[in-house]
Amino acid sequence: MTADRESLGALPNPLGLLGVEFIEYATARPQALGQALERMGFKPVARHRSREVLLYRQGDMNIIVNAHQGEGAGTTLPAPGDAPVLSAIAFRVGNAAAAYRRVLELGAWAVHTEVQVMELNIPAIHGVGSSRIYFVDRHREFSIYDVDFVPIPTVDPRPPAQHGLHLFGLVQYIGLDRLADWTAFYGALFGFAELPPGQNFGVLTQGRILASPCGTLYWQLIEPLIDALDADPGEQLQRVAFGTGDVLATVAALRAQGVDFVESPTGVHSEVRGALTRAEAGGASFELVLDPR
Incomplete structure (x- = not known):
């Protein structure tokens, strides 16, 4: 054995x-x-x-x-x-x-x-x-x-990654009862494989996660909440997740650079598993995830 x-x-x-x-x-x-x-x-x-x-x-x-x-x-x-x-x-x-x-x-x-x-x-x-x-x-x-x-002149064309940041995954919002469709789409076309239901990353753990065959990317599929179905759920790429080896140290360093994070005492807040940046006007929200790899 x-x-x-x-x-x-x-x-x-x-x-x-x-x-x-x-x-x-x-x-x-x-x-x-x-x-x-x-x-x-x-x-x-x-x-x-x-x-x-x-x-x-x-x-x-x-x-x-x-x-x-x-x-x-x-x-x-x-x-x-x-x-x-x-x-x-x-x-x-x-x-x-x-x-x-x-x-x-x-x-x-x-x-x-x-x-x-x-x-x-x-x-x-x-x-x-x-x-x-x-x-x-x-x-x-x-x-x-x-x-x-x-x-661009005088700019380093290869600036090093700060705080060990690297691309971890993408989050996609999907329509109700569309999980099987999108899982099949990424599986058949690209070779993504579905992770077990209990395996998740970061602080936003809804939905289902697919892993790329090259082992470099995760793709999170999130259905709309049942009580929000009176609105058009839409389907779109929602945000990018960056991996890091130490979420809280990265949060502290990025705060010093002016990045604001979502901090709710009863909801999403920065912790060892992950964090979420707050999107300012014209900006975008990014997710930080503890990379277990």
């Missing part, structure tokens, strides 16, 4: 997922969102050649702030008074064309893109709501940013 008798081993990885290349926000208030990201430790490192788009980075994480409007923008911006919208995620894969063909064969909906001069054609499919899922295989020595973006 071996110690690993019931070990599941590595998960099937049909697309060869290697993690996340970038997360994209659409916003009509890029300065406000940029300030919120900078308080979290991100730095603006490059500007898009032809669009009102900025690339923020820390460590291995890339966040794109898209405020471009007009014909061919490809992204619908929220109204000026609305919060930023998580509009896209890009998966790193070994072969973007092969990954794209596979998901289309499995029923994914292709996104038509209008590529301008000096821009790459990055294959994408429709995700939840109006979001997109991209496939990127240029993420080593020669990246997509070397073509589409111009570095």
